[in-house]
Amino acid sequence: MISPSHRFGSESPIHTSVTEYHTAIDHGSDKNVVNADTLIEDEYFRTNPKPEYLDKLVGKAEKFLKNIPKTCKIVLLTSGGTTVPLENNTVRFIDNFSAGTRGASSAEQFLANGYYVIFLHREFSLTPFNRQFTHSATTQFLDYFNEHGELKQDFKAKILEEKKLQLKYQKQLLLLPFTTVNQYLWSLRSIALLMNNKNCLFYLAAAVSDFYVPYSKLPQHKIQSSNEYKKSDYSKESKSASSSSSSSSSSSSSSSSSSSGSSSNVLSSGKLILDLDPVPKFLRRLVQSWAKSSMIISFKLETDSSILIKKAKQALKNYNHQLVIGNLLQTRNKEVVFVSEDANIKEQWVKLTADVTCIEALIIPEAIKRHQEWIATQESK
Numbered sequence: 001m002i003s004p005s006h007r008f009g010s011e012s013p014i015h016t017s018v019t020e021y022h023t024a025i026d027h028g029s030d031k032n033v034v035n036a037d038t039l040i041e042d043e044y045f046r047t048n049p050k051p052e053y054l055d056k057l058v059g060k061a062e063k064f065l066k067n068i069p070k071t072c073k074i075v076l077l078t079s080g081g082t083t084v085p086l087e088n089n090t091v092r093f094i095d096n097f098s099a100g101t102r103g104a105s106s107a108e109q110f111l112a113n114g115y116y117v118i119f120l121h122r123e124f125s126l127t128p129f130n131r132q133f134t135h136s137a138t139t140q141f142l143d144y145f146n147e148h149g150e151l152k153q154d155f156k157a158k159i160l161e162e163k164k165l166q167l168k169y170q171k172q173l174l175l176l177p178f179t180t181v182n183q184y185l186w187s188l189r190s191i192a193l194l195m196n197n198k199n200c201l202f203y204l205a206a207a208v209s210d211f212y213v214p215y216s217k218l219p220q221h222k223i224q225s226s227n228e229y230k231k232s233d234y235s236k237e238s239k240s241a242s243s244s245s246s247s248s249s250s251s252s253s254s255s256s257s258s259s260s261g262s263s264s265n266v267l268s269s270g271k272l273i274l275d276l277d278p279v280p281k282f283l284r285r286l287v288q289s290w291a292k293s294s295m296i297i298s299f300k301l302e303t304d305s306s307i308l309i310k311k312a313k314q315a316l317k318n319y320n321h322q323l324v325i326g327n328l329l330q331t332r333n334k335e336v337v338f339v340s341e342d343a344n345i346k347e348q349w350v351k352l353t354a355d356v357t358c359i360e361a362l363i364i365p366e367a368i369k370r371h372q373e374w375i376a377t378q379e380s381k
């Protein structure tokens with residue numbers, strides 16, 4: 001039997017969904033505040049703290065990569081959504097819809113096609129081979145067992161099938177978690193730096209937040225909805241901000257103003273104003289620096305079909321990587337479009353057929369074909 005800790009190797013698992021309390025900033029004092037507007041990509045990593053567990057995560061990736069024969073293909077596959085904490089002792093956070101279906105299903109297909117897979121995924125999102133059982137709307141965990149604790153006959157065949165696959169591919173698969181967008185970015189960079197060669201493919205299916213609260217602006221404690229528990233030094237700062245500001249009535253009536261360095265501003269009306277910064281576009285850094293010798297496939301998600309291909313082309317132009325797979329939220333499980341750097345290749349739609357019910361079973365062979373062709377062009381240079 002494989003123990004649960006097997007998911008992350010024999011050592012204890014890494015948990016990413018817990019707050020790192022001791023790194024909280026106290027915005028009662030403004031000494032920690034940096035001007036987030038001046039942040040550039042590299043500054044991001046200087047001003048947003050490295051996750052405590054990162055060295056351990058990188059150690060696992062190094063160990064996994066060390067045991068892979070030189071000629072084998074490897075994919076770093078990102079999956080699931082990133083969160084954006086609104087408080088350092090996190091009660092509230094911004095999230096997105098992604099359950100990790102695309103990522104988990106794609107990982108299974110890459111494994112079946114001989115690739116080694118580093119599965120950088122949102123903790124507790126869907127994982128390869130487990131995905132059909134863990135997040136079911138109709139079957140809860142205990143429903144799989146009868147009153148004697150035995151696996152019900154109805155589920156046995158399907159569970160055995162997936163279990164066999166899990167065992168077959170266990171040495172080819174490494175699962176590494178993230179929860180926040182900051183954890184994702186630190187992990188992506190650290191692992192990418194280990195995988196910078198042509199046999200490595202980056203398949204970025206994670207839904208990465210475009211907006212976040214920089215560490216320097218993150219309130220230490222839960223945002224209060226009333227003035228009763230606001231810090232006295234906040235109110236002092238609010239007052240001075242209001243006296244020096246003639247234009248902003250909101251700052252004069254706020255319980256925590258941006259002059260305290262906090263991203264959140266609760267008005268006397270009870271409204272919460274959030275001030276989010278753009279997440280730097282790290283795809284550019286990945287392509288130009290961290291993994292410049294690897295092939296990179298990114299996803300482009302839109303909800304408006306009339307702009308999907310245009311936006312995919314724009315991403316290729318902006319980041320100069322090899323392939324964008326475009327998908328619409330509404331039809332993402334039925335069809336996707338391949339948009340490549342090669343101007344001679346027109347967009348290629350990949351759609352479910354009567355025989356194939358899993359879109360990733362069509363996406364991955366095409367992605368692998370393009371990876372092989374790309375390797376051939378690199379070798380002929």
Ligand code: PMT
Pocket residue numbers: 080097098099100101102103204205206207208209210279280281282283284297298299300301327329332
């Ligand atoms: O999990 P499912 O429910 O199956 O859904 C799958 C999916 C729809 C999430 C997936 O197929 C998908 O489209 N993933 C990418 C969603 C996304 O973040 O799209 P985007 O247009 O915001 O970003 C485009 C690319 O840039 C992505 O590869 C992303 O990883 C990357 N990016 C985004 C933001 C950022 N600051 N830096 C980045 O590098």
